[in-house]
Amino acid sequence: MIVIKKSVAVNVLFAVFIFYSCNQAQVIKKADNQKIEIHPNTLERLGDSVRFSLEVRLPNASLRKNEVYTLRPVYVFGNEKHTFTNSIQVSGDTLDPHESIELKGNFSMPFTEGMEKGTMYAQSAISRKNQEIAGRVPETVLTHGIITTASMAQIGQYRGQESLPVLGALISIDSEESMGMLADGWQALEDRLAGYSNLPYAEKAPFLEVLKGPGDWTYKKKQMEGLPHYPIVERDVLSRFETLFGRQLATRDAGVSEIQRAILARNIRQGTVPADTLTEVGLAIAASKEPGWTEQEALLRAMEEVYPSAYVYNNLGVVFLNLANRVTDVKMKNQYLENALFALNRSNAIFENPHAVYNLGVVFWLWEDKFSAYNNFYRALALTRSDRLTKRYEAALGAVSIFNGDYRLAAIHLNKAVQNPVNLFNQGLANLLAKDYYNATVKFEESAIQNMSNGFPFYGLALVAARNGEVDKLYENLRKAVSRSEYLRQRALVDREFGLYHEQQRFKDILRSQSLADHE
Numbered sequence: 001m002i003v004i005k006k007s008v009a010v011n012v013l014f015a016v017f018i019f020y021s022c023n024q025a026q027v028i029k030k031a032d033n034q035k036i037e038i039h040p041n042t043l044e045r046l047g048d049s050v051r052f053s054l055e056v057r058l059p060n061a062s063l064r065k066n067e068v069y070t071l072r073p074v075y076v077f078g079n080e081k082h083t084f085t086n087s088i089q090v091s092g093d094t095l096d097p098h099e100s101i102e103l104k105g106n107f108s109m110p111f112t113e114g115m116e117k118g119t120m121y122a123q124s125a126i127s128r129k130n131q132e133i134a135g136r137v138p139e140t141v142l143t144h145g146i147i148t149t150a151s152m153a154q155i156g157q158y159r160g161q162e163s164l165p166v167l168g169a170l171i172s173i174d175s176e177e178s179m180g181m182l183a184d185g186w187q188a189l190e191d192r193l194a195g196y197s198n199l200p201y202a203e204k205a206p207f208l209e210v211l212k213g214p215g216d217w218t219y220k221k222k223q224m225e226g227l228p229h230y231p232i233v234e235r236d237v238l239s240r241f242e243t244l245f246g247r248q249l250a251t252r253d254a255g256v257s258e259i260q261r262a263i264l265a266r267n268i269r270q271g272t273v274p275a276d277t278l279t280e281v282g283l284a285i286a287a288s289k290e291p292g293w294t295e296q297e298a299l300l301r302a303m304e305e306v307y308p309s310a311y312v313y314n315n316l317g318v319v320f321l322n323l324a325n326r327v328t329d330v331k332m333k334n335q336y337l338e339n340a341l342f343a344l345n346r347s348n349a350i351f352e353n354p355h356a357v358y359n360l361g362v363v364f365w366l367w368e369d370k371f372s373a374y375n376n377f378y379r380a381l382a383l384t385r386s387d388r389l390t391k392r393y394e395a396a397l398g399a400v401s402i403f404n405g406d407y408r409l410a411a412i413h414l415n416k417a418v419q420n421p422v423n424l425f426n427q428g429l430a431n432l433l434a435k436d437y438y439n440a441t442v443k444f445e446e447s448a449i450q451n452m453s454n455g456f457p458f459y460g461l462a463l464v465a466a467r468n469g470e471v472d473k474l475y476e477n478l479r480k481a482v483s484r485s486e487y488l489r490q491r492a493l494v495d496r497e498f499g500l501y502h503e504q505q506r507f508k509d510i511l512r513s514q515s516l517a518d519h520e
Helices: 002-032 187-194 201-212 217-224 230-252 258-270 280-289 293-306 310-324 330-350 354-366 370-382 387-403 407-414 421-433 437-450 456-468 471-484 486-494 505-519
Strands: 035-039 043-046 049-058 067-077 080-083 088-091 101-110 119-128 140-144
Touching: 035 119, 035 140, 049 067, 049 119, 067 101, 088 101, 187 201, 187 230, 201 217, 217 230, 230 280, 258 280, 258 293, 280 293, 280 310, 293 310, 310 330, 310 354, 330 354, 354 370, 354 387, 370 387, 387 407, 387 421, 407 421, 421 437, 421 456, 437 456, 456 471, 456 486, 471 486, 471 505, 486 505
Parallel strands: none
Antiparallel strands: 035 049, 043 049, 049 101, 067 080, 067 088, 067 119, 119 140
C-alpha cells in the first residue's frame, strides 16, 4: 500500500515537471516570436541625450490572462551599462486573444563619452504574479553605436587644431563697444544730460533711465530713438559724446610711452609698484598687449583693485574661459569656468551687457549645458544693435541649434553670421544633418577653400560621400581630413557615419597609414 502511494506521488511529480517544462518552453517560444523594431535604426545624439522609440509585435494569444509581458532596453558600452527605468509592459488580462499584440514605447538616455561605440539590447520576459518565469528569451540586439555628428558644431572649443582658438569676446579699449564699460560707466554722459539746459528734467529723465538699463551703447541709443525730443538730444548731447569718447581715452593715457607702459605693467604684475601707477586705460592697453593669459589675468586683477568695472570683469571672464580651454584636468577646468562665471556675473551686475551675457553662454557651452548656452546667446543678441556683434551671436546660436537638433533654425542663424571657415563648416553640418547634401557640399568646399589646412571641412565632405555611397570621394576626403587632424582620425575610427566602411581594407589603410606617418 505504501509502495503504491509512493509510485503515485512520483508519477504526479513527473507529470508536474513535464507540464512545467512544456509550459516554460511554450513561454520562451511565445516570447521568442516577438518582432521588435527600433526607430531610428541608428541612434543619434541630439543635445545631451539620445531618444528613440520601440515597436513590439506579438502573435495572437501570446499571453494568458495571468501573464505579463515586459520589454526593457539596455545599452552596453565598454564596461558600462545603461538600464532604463521605464519599460514596455502589457498584461494578458487586458488583451483580446483574437488580435495580434502591438506595443509602443518612447525612451531617452543621457549621452556620456564612450557611448559612440556601444550596443542596444532588448530584454524581454513573461511573468506570473510578479514572478518571472524561468528561462527568459536571450537578449535581442537592436542596434549598434550612436551617431554624434551634431556634436561637431564649433564655437571655438579645442579639438586638436594647430593653434588654440580664442574663446569668448574680449572688449577692445579703443572700440566703440567699450563705451560705458569703464569704471565711470555712463557717468560722463549722465552729467552731460543733466547739464543740458534746453529740456526740463522731466523730459530728460527717460533718457537717464535708458542709460541705467541693460544693453550696450547701440542698444541704448536705439531705445532713445523712440523718446520725445530725441532729435535735439542726439544732436546736442549724444553725438558730441560719441565724438569726444575717443579723445577722452587718449587723454587718460597721455604722457606714457609704450616702453614705459610695458615696464610699469611688468612691475605691477610682480607687485613692486601699485596698480594705480598706470591709468585705467593704460592698464587696459597693457593687458591687451600681453600674449599670455596668465599675464593678462595678473594685470586685469590689478585693474580690478583700483578700477573695478563692467569692462574689467568681462575681460577677466574671457581670460578664465581660455585658461579652461587649455587644461585637460577636469577639476582645474571646472575651477576656471567657475571663476569665469563669477567674473561675468559681476560685469552684468554693474549693468547687463551683451559681451558678458554672450561669454556666459560660452561658459555653459563648455559645461555642455546647451539650453543655458542658447538662452544666453539669444539674450546677448537682444542687447545689441551692433552689426559686428550680432553676426557673432548669430553664429553661436547656429552652432547650439545644430547640437540641439534644430537644423532649420541653425541654418537661419548661420546665414546671418560672418562667412568664415568655422561658420561655413557649421552651415555645411546643418545642411548635412537636414539631408540637404548639395548645399552641405557647397558650404564644406567654401570652408576648405578659406582654410586648406583645416581638416574639418574635408571630414564633412567625407560624411556627405558616405551617406551618398560615393566610395572614391569618401576615401579621398577622409584621407585629407585625417592627414590634417589626429582628432579626426581618432573620431573616424568609431564614427557610426562610416559604419559600413569600418571593416573595409581601404578604410583601415587610410587610418593606419596616417597613424604610422604620425610616428615617423
